[in-house]
Amino acid sequence: MTILKKKKMDKKQLKEFQELLEKEKKELEEKISDLNLKEKELAIKMPDFSASEDSSIEADEIEELNNLLSLRFVWENDLASINEALERIKKGTYGVCEECGGLIEIARLKIEPAAKICAKCLKKKNSASV
Numbered sequence: 001m002t003i004l005k006k007k008k009m010d011k012k013q014l015k016e017f018q019e020l021l022e023k024e025k026k027e028l029e030e031k032i033s034d035l036n037l038k039e040k041e042l043a044i045k046m047p048d049f050s051a052s053e054d055s056s057i058e059a060d061e062i063e064e065l066n067n068l069l070s071l072r073f074v075w076e077n078d079l080a081s082i083n084e085a086l087e088r089i090k091k092g093t094y095g096v097c098e099e100c101g102g103l104i105e106i107a108r109l110k111i112e113p114a115a116k117i118c119a120k121c122l123k124k125k126n127s128a129s130v
Contacts, residue, residue: 008096009106013095014095017094021085021113025082025083025086028082029079032075032079038068042061042064085114085115098116099124100120102118102120104118105118
């Protein structure tokens, strides 16, 4: 007797993950928006190193701006992954591993709802890159 792999998640689980992804998307969009405001404030008061006697203050402001830019980069990548996951939900391919075609484990999706590959394929990929 052949056991067929289940290729789709049930509708209730799919709805739960869609709601989780949409919530995370909204939170990230708000964080990025707040970050953009902070970034603009820092950019407006960009230090003039020649006019100041205490360059450590300016260096701190430059470092803070750099940290904000790094954080925005991470959040924008996370947002892109979430948008891709929401698109997979629309296409009916959410929860299907892009490597092996099997279902991505529910436990893995609960930890990383935008996951594209199953734990087994992730493990293979990570061991191959070591």
